[in-house]
Amino acid sequence: MRRxxxxxxxxxxxxxGYGVTRAAADSVYGYTAPGTWFSPGAGYGSPYDSFCNRxxxxxxxxxxxYWGLIAFIDSGGGWHDTTQxxxxxxxxxxxxxxxxxxxxxxxxQTRIQGGCYGYQRPGQCA
Amino acid sequence: xxxxxxxxxxxLIPLLAAVGVAVGVYSTKGGGAEPRSVPSAGDGGTVDxxxxxxxxxxxxxxxxxxGVFKLSRGPSLDLSEADTQDGKSCLFxxxxxxxxxxxxxxxxxxxxxxxxxxxxxxxxxGRFTELHVPxxxxxxxxxxxxxxxxxxxxxxxxxxxxxFVYESPASELQQGVYPSGFRLYGPSGKLVETVHFPVNP
Numbered sequence: 001m002r003r004x005x006x007x008x009x010x011x012x013x014x015x016x017g018y019g020v021t022r023a024a025a026d027s028v029y030g031y032t033a034p035g036t037w038f039s040p041g042a043g044y045g046s047p048y049d050s051f052c053n054r055x056x057x058x059x060x061x062x063x064x065x066y067w068g069l070i071a072f073i074d075s076g077g078g079w080h081d082t083t084q085x086x087x088x089x090x091x092x093x094x095x096x097x098x099x100x101x102x103x104x105x106x107x108x109q110t111r112i113q114g115g116c117y118g119y120q121r122p123g124q125c126a
Numbered sequence: 127x128x129x130x131x132x133x134x135x136x137x138l139i140p141l142l143a144a145v146g147v148a149v150g151v152y153s154t155k156g157g158g159a160e161p162r163s164v165p166s167a168g169d170g171g172t173v174d175x176x177x178x179x180x181x182x183x184x185x186x187x188x189x190x191x192x193g194v195f196k197l198s199r200g201p202s203l204d205l206s207e208a209d210t211q212d213g214k215s216c217l218f219x220x221x222x223x224x225x226x227x228x229x230x231x232x233x234x235x236x237x238x239x240x241x242x243x244x245x246x247x248x249x250x251x252g253r254f255t256e257l258h259v260p261x262x263x264x265x266x267x268x269x270x271x272x273x274x275x276x277x278x279x280x281x282x283x284x285x286x287x288x289x290f291v292y293e294s295p296a297s298e299l300q301q302g303v304y305p306s307g308f309r310l311y312g313p314s315g316k317l318v319e320t321v322h323f324p325v326n327p
Contacts, residue, residue, distance in 0.1 A: 064231045064238055067324040071250075079251055084327065085244035087231040088214070094201075094225035108324035 034115040043105030057092040062114030069107040192289035240264040257294040273307040
């Protein structure tokens, strides 16, 4: 009986730890307004992330005929996991544990309309 | 005896909580059943995807694996495609190191062009350490060439699923030679479409 209670307590503690972590869900953050007009070559950037909140994906939502670019820019200005394409483009980097910001750009020679946003994942600094 | 048990519990409880947190972190990072990722199967198989999170509800049964492509620089790339319930079709890429990407078009991947593709790179801006172009061509396309900024072109190896990944050689990246478009040929060998990137990478 005592062993069973101990096992139950152990399971409850593990589950509580797991639940605390999973409850910290990703949150979406738009770094342009939806339907923003981009002049040719124009780009926008998010704030840099931190140990407490890491950017884990970057999205550029636009029409099928619009060509654009998304990238993750590190604190030294280096670009990572850049994708260019038509339509709605999305990228999640292989490693998100470095300081970075999100970037989206109209990489065409015409004026385009779209919205850029990303997801932040809470870190373990609470 | 009671004190010994209490001391054991004092050590055990934080340890077990840490195990729980570690498992939670691992699954949140995508090591577990992370709903945002899109699974893929082997070359040409179907992918069992009922729905995806992140505002992307997939049409059940529409997902199709396009193949696994080994790159000379970087991890292998899995390509797949699927339709969304709001009328888009998407090309998915998933790298073996955990990176993911996708491109979705209204009305279908080939509604506006006979090829669906993205341009992926590392490094830059201006100079790249890696650059590859994953994509898939429409069913009526039998052969494709990639055009380059130096005016040359090379045939693309299409799989049985009509997919491809073109990888820029390191020597060309060093010289600033990049892909710039495609020429697409039909069953009779006739040129049916030329697609230029709006700007060079």
